[in-house]
Amino acid sequence: MKKMIAFIATVSVLTLIAGCGSGNVPVKIINDLGAWNIEEVQIDPTDSPWGENRITEPIVPGENETISVPAGSYDMRITDEDGDTYTRWDVEIGAEGYQWSVTLDDID
Secondary structure (H helix, E strand, O other), X not given: OXXXXXXXXXXXXXXXXXXXXXXXXXXXXXXXXXXXXXXXXXXXXXXXXXXXXXXXXXXXXXXXXXXXXXXXXXXXXXXXXXXXXXXXXXXXXXXXXEEEEEOHHHEO
């Protein structure tokens, strides 16, 4: 019985350790802008200045890009190939991550 309890305790601890990764969650950006490429994606903690572009290649219409960030509250800004911006403020990104299908209705 003691061996069984020790085994269960060991498995429980290992499960907890395995679940404690980097703490990053996925943010999926989907380009639903029709004919326009997404050129820049900025995801920065709420009330912080805009940081660097998080993508290295444009996201073409119909495609997507997933970016990893720690869970938290963020402002998100997308810039298309014409320089138009699409912004979401105070986005709570939880353990399940976040998905934004960017459309022309989101234009600033």
